[in-house]
Amino acid sequence: MATTTGAFIAGGIAACGAVTVTHSFETVKIRLQLQGELQSKGDAVKKYRGVLHGVKVILQNEGARGLFRGIDSAYIYQILLNGCRLGFYEPIRKGLTTTVYDDPSVQSLGINVFSGATSGIIGAACASPFFLVKTRLQSYSPFLPVGTQHQYRNSFDGLRKIYTAEGAGGLYRGVGAAMVRTGFGSSVQLPTYFFAKRRLVKHLGMEEGPALHLASSTASGFVVCCVMHPPDTIMSRMYNQTGNLYKSAFDCLLQTVRTEGMLAIYKGYFAHLARILPHTILTLSLAEQTNKLMRRFEDRWLSDSLREKL
Ligand SMILES: *[C@@H]1O[C@H](CO)[C@@H](O)[C@H](O)[C@H]1NC(C)=O
Numbered sequence: 001m002a003t004t005t006g007a008f009i010a011g012g013i014a015a016c017g018a019v020t021v022t023h024s025f026e027t028v029k030i031r032l033q034l035q036g037e038l039q040s041k042g043d044a045v046k047k048y049r050g051v052l053h054g055v056k057v058i059l060q061n062e063g064a065r066g067l068f069r070g071i072d073s074a075y076i077y078q079i080l081l082n083g084c085r086l087g088f089y090e091p092i093r094k095g096l097t098t099t100v101y102d103d104p105s106v107q108s109l110g111i112n113v114f115s116g117a118t119s120g121i122i123g124a125a126c127a128s129p130f131f132l133v134k135t136r137l138q139s140y141s142p143f144l145p146v147g148t149q150h151q152y153r154n155s156f157d158g159l160r161k162i163y164t165a166e167g168a169g170g171l172y173r174g175v176g177a178a179m180v181r182t183g184f185g186s187s188v189q190l191p192t193y194f195f196a197k198r199r200l201v202k203h204l205g206m207e208e209g210p211a212l213h214l215a216s217s218t219a220s221g222f223v224v225c226c227v228m229h230p231p232d233t234i235m236s237r238m239y240n241q242t243g244n245l246y247k248s249a250f251d252c253l254l255q256t257v258r259t260e261g262m263l264a265i266y267k268g269y270f271a272h273l274a275r276i277l278p279h280t281i282l283t284l285s286l287a288e289q290t291n292k293l294m295r296r297f298e299d300r301w302l303s304d305s306l307r308e309k310l
Contacts, residue, residue, distance in 0.1 A: 002295045003307055003310040004086065004310065005310040006294040006295070006297075006298055006310065007086060007291070008082070008083055008086055009290075009294060010287065010290035010291045010293070010294040011082045011086065011290070011291075012078070012079045012082055012083075013286075013290045014282075014286035014287040014289075014290045015078040015079070015081075015082050015283055016075050016078055016079070017282065018278070018279045018282035018283045018286060019071070019074045019075060019078055019279070020071070021278060021279075021282055022274075022275040022278050022279045022282070023067070023068055023070075023071050023074055023275075024055055024058075024067040024068070025051065025055075025271050025272075025274040025275040026074070026138065026271075026275050027058065027066070027067050027068075027069060027070070027138045028051055028054035028055055028058065028067075028268070028271045029268040029275060030138045030147075030236050031047075031054060031058075031138070031139060031141075031144075031146050031147075031268075032048055032050075032051075032054060032267050032271055033233045033236040033237070033267050033268040034139055034146045034147040034236060034237065034240055035047055035048060035146045035267075036260065036264075036267075037147075037237060037240075037256075038245075038255060038256070038259050038260070039259065039260070040259060040260065041260065044260075047144040048146075050270065051274050055067065057143075057144060058141070061141070061142075061143035062141060062142070062143060066141065069137045070133070070135070070136075070137030070138045070155070072154055072155045073130045073131070073133045073134035073137065073155040073158075074130075074134055076127070076130045076155065077127045077130040077131050077134065080126055080130065081120070081123035081124065081182075082123075084119055084120075084122050084126055084127075085116070085120060087119075088115075088118070088122055088123075089115050089116060092114075092115040092118055092119060093111060093112060096115065097111055109190070109191065109194070112190065113190050116186050116187070116189070117183050117187040120182045120185070121179045121182055121183045121186070123182070124175075124178045124179050124181070124182035124183075125175055125178070125179055128171075128172060128174065128175040128178045128179075129159060129162075129171040129172065130155060130159075131178060131235075131239070132162070132171065132173060132174060132239045133152065133159055133162070134155070135236055135239040136148070136150045136152060136158060136239065136240070137150075137152055137154075137155070137158065139240060140152075147240040148240055159171065166242075173238060173239065173241070174235055174238030174239045174249070176238075176248070176249050177231055177234045177235035177249040177252075180231045180249070181228055181231035181232050181234075181235050182228075184231055185224050185227065185228035188220075188223055188224055188227050188228075189220055192219065192220040192223040192224065193216050193217060193220040194216075196215070196216040196220055197212060197216040200212060200219075214281060217280045217281055217284060218277060218281070220280075221273070221276050221277045221281075222273070222277075224276060224280075225269065225272050225276050228272075229265070229266055229268075229269050229272050230253075230265040230266070231249075232272065233256070233264070233265050233266070233267060233268065234249050234253055234256070234265070235249075237252055238252055253265070
């Protein structure tokens with residue numbers, strides 16, 4: 001096993017690698033979610049017509065730079081989220097398992113899922129300001145703008161401007177929706193993964209190995225995206241607002257469905273799927289490699305006494 005610090009670094013590198021590959025789809029997703037906000041279907045102008053069209057027009061008008069807007073925030077967000085998951089998961093799991101079973105080594109799916117969701121929610125809350133700035137950077141476009149156009153030069157410039165104008169409350173705008181979104185996503189991920197794995201083994205006779213992991217995480221990715229997308233759309237819209245278009249995340253949901261129809265909460269779904277599927281698969285396979293490298297590095301360079309402290 002790598003040390004906790006080592007696991008944190010290895011996990012961070014893997015997550016950032018996956019983010020780099022999938023960030024373009026995230027940009028398209030946000031623009032799709034925001035376009036036509038609170039307009040009836042007939043009135044809404046469709047500047048972006050879908051995932052591939054979105055990638056194409058952004059590339060044509062803004063170049064690669066347009067697709068990668070907000071990537072610095074995306075990295076920081078991933079590192080913070082990853083850190084909270086690593087830091088809170090085990091203590092929460094151990095505490096609960098000891099309370100319920102009197103033995104911290106018992107593995108209970110229910111408790112594991114709960115601990116995963118709780119540590120994810122804590123991470124989402126801590127890192128929300130970065131997701132906020134990311135959303136605003138990604139919706140900015142000098143050619144086909146959707147959403148409020150904020151002129152932030154980069155993440156820190158964005159954070160500074162929000163703090164100066166609106167104070168800490170401004171930085172935590174939309175944090176409720178962000179917590180719900182991540183809570184939904186994290187709680188279905190593990191159970192659907194194991195469920196898919198069992199079915200694949202039982203019905204298709206698949207065996208333990210990379211192919212089974214790939215198939216199970218793809219199946220789980222579909223479900224995660226279905227559950228997580230509606231609160232994700234609400235979150236994007238809460239992050240866009242600077243005035244007070246919506247009183248709360250729930251108000252946003254009601255107004256969205258009322259004016260744009262039920263399917264509005266699934267705007268940008270395919271772009272989200274295009275991000276989530278490769279993200280999950282890449283994170284898992286990259287993490288295996290970076291963990292291996294980290295272990296080799298630690299074996300070679302760290303003394304035993306130092307390893308115990310990290
Ligand atoms: C974004 O937020 C502003 C209010 O701050 C609102 O006027 C606008 O309709 C929202 N959505 C879009 C797509 O611009």
